[in-house]
Amino acid sequence: MTDNLEDKNVDYSTIHPPENVPEEKTLPNNTEKSESTHPKETIEVHHHPKVEKKKVKEYLMEGLFIFIAVSLGFIADNIREHFSNKEIEKRNMELIADNLRGDIENIKKNIRYNEEKVKILDTLISYKGIKNVDSLYSQRFSYLVTKSIYNPTFFSNTAAIDQMKFSGSLRLVKNKEILSGIYKYEGMNEHIATIREGINDDDDRLVENASTFLDMQNLAKSRGIHFLETNQIISNKQLLNNQQNIFKFFNQAIMRKSILEIIWLPQMRKQQKNAEELVKLLEQEYDINQK
Numbered sequence: 001m002t003d004n005l006e007d008k009n010v011d012y013s014t015i016h017p018p019e020n021v022p023e024e025k026t027l028p029n030n031t032e033k034s035e036s037t038h039p040k041e042t043i044e045v046h047h048h049p050k051v052e053k054k055k056v057k058e059y060l061m062e063g064l065f066i067f068i069a070v071s072l073g074f075i076a077d078n079i080r081e082h083f084s085n086k087e088i089e090k091r092n093m094e095l096i097a098d099n100l101r102g103d104i105e106n107i108k109k110n111i112r113y114n115e116e117k118v119k120i121l122d123t124l125i126s127y128k129g130i131k132n133v134d135s136l137y138s139q140r141f142s143y144l145v146t147k148s149i150y151n152p153t154f155f156s157n158t159a160a161i162d163q164m165k166f167s168g169s170l171r172l173v174k175n176k177e178i179l180s181g182i183y184k185y186e187g188m189n190e191h192i193a194t195i196r197e198g199i200n201d202d203d204d205r206l207v208e209n210a211s212t213f214l215d216m217q218n219l220a221k222s223r224g225i226h227f228l229e230t231n232q233i234i235s236n237k238q239l240l241n242n243q244q245n246i247f248k249f250f251n252q253a254i255m256r257k258s259i260l261e262i263i264w265l266p267q268m269r270k271q272q273k274n275a276e277e278l279v280k281l282l283e284q285e286y287d288i289n290q291k
């Protein structure tokens with residue numbers, strides 16, 4: 001008991017630890033040692049968000065929306081193309097109508113001239129039975145001959161129709177009556193062109209026969225063409241020796257008059273009607289202002 005009390009009175013502050021005694025070191029455990037010797041490696045793990053599975057109904061709705069969007073785009077393109085084609089079609093039809101109006105005026109002029117030409121041929125043919133052959137060399141007869149061989153040609157202006165055919169825009173025309181009218185007009189133009197070639201050939205033969213017994217210089221003078229040399233009058237004997245050619249000449253004049261009355265003029269009047277009807281159709285269908 002006494003010893004213990006004495007121990008309690010000891011001043012521990014005066015007690016110094018023994019020198020050269022190494023401090024006790026605590027060794028970390030294996031885990032701490034490993035961490036102290038090697039830097040800690042961190043591995044980042046990306047966690048994908050949890051995707052909620054879509055229901056079949058949602059897939060159907062998405063598909064429906066995509067289908068509607070594509071369909072609307074397709075419809076919009078078709079509408080745009082439709083209006084563009086309509087504009088092109090109307091512009092082309094306006095050009096065709098203008099061409100047809102020009103053709104109608106030229107047809108009317110051609111008809112008027114050839115109606116007058118039939119009268120001239122009538123007068124020319126009346127010289128056939130005349131006994132005084134000097135009349136065939138008269139200024140009047142020469143004038144009738146030159147007027148009878150002059151043939152004003154008619155060529156249809158098909159520039160607009162040809163352009164539509166070559167560009168393929170004629171397929172845009174849906175009105176069957178208009179298409180039929182265009183093809184009908186074109187077909188008649190080809191027929192008229194064939195008749196015109198035959199009439200031109202007749203002109204050449206008529207002039208060739210006339211030159212065998214008529215002084216062509218005199219014929220030219222009857223149309224106001226002047227020459228330095230004066231033409232010599234052909235004697236009655238020379239004319240009588242050409243009776244065969246004169247007879248052929250008058251027969252050709254008779255055939256020419258018949259062709260004009262029976263073939264050319266009826267076809268031209270028919271083509272005028274075709275053009276007028278087609279213009280009327282175009283004006284109604286495409287709201288083209290009349291000029």
